[in-house]
Amino acid sequence: MALSRDEREQFLAEPHIAALAVESGDNGGRAPLTVPIWYQYAPGGDVWIMTGRDSRKGQLIAEAGRFSLMVDRVEPTIRYVSVEGPVIDTVPATREQLVEISARYLPAEKVEGYVDFAWKNHGDQVVVHMRPQRWLSSDLGEV
Incomplete structure (x- = not known):
């Protein structure tokens, strides 16, 4: 059963690891790049992710001008x-x-150490904002 708007937005606002998919241009555009990613979202707002300025993911998002996230x-x-x-x-x-974004996913005592390491070692990063346009959702019940 599809989730209501409030249910799907609240679920997306929880700290799940997302699968990000973006058109890759491989095989005539039929094979997307799909990778796990941290994201930030508040109900009613836009989604944002952080990625390397020169990463393949960042370049593909810039070329495609859109991307998808799936959380479960x-x-x-x-x-x-x-x-x-x-x-x-x-x-x-x-x-x-x-x-x-680190505080969303890591225990409080790990955030500062991770941020120090990432800021020094991950290279230039960008924040990419996406406006949710198409939603799919389902509650598959008890299995």
Whole structure:
């Protein structure tokens, strides 16, 4: 059964690891690049991700001008939300954004160490904002 708008937005706002998919141009555009990624979202807003400025993922997103995210839960009740939409902004990442997204996924005591390491070692990062345009969702119930 499809989730209501409030249910799907609340589910997407939870800290799931997303599968990001973007057209890769491989095989005539039929084979997307699909990778796991951290993301940030608040109900009613836009999604944002952080990636390397020169990463393949970042380059493909810039070329395609859009991407998809899919998040799921595999324990009852099993559900998923998939969202796709256009890129509305790409800006240089800030340390504060790295702290924000890291705190979403890591235990509090690990955030500062991870941020210090990532800021020094991951190279130039960008934040890519996507406006959710198409949603798919389902609650598959108890299995």
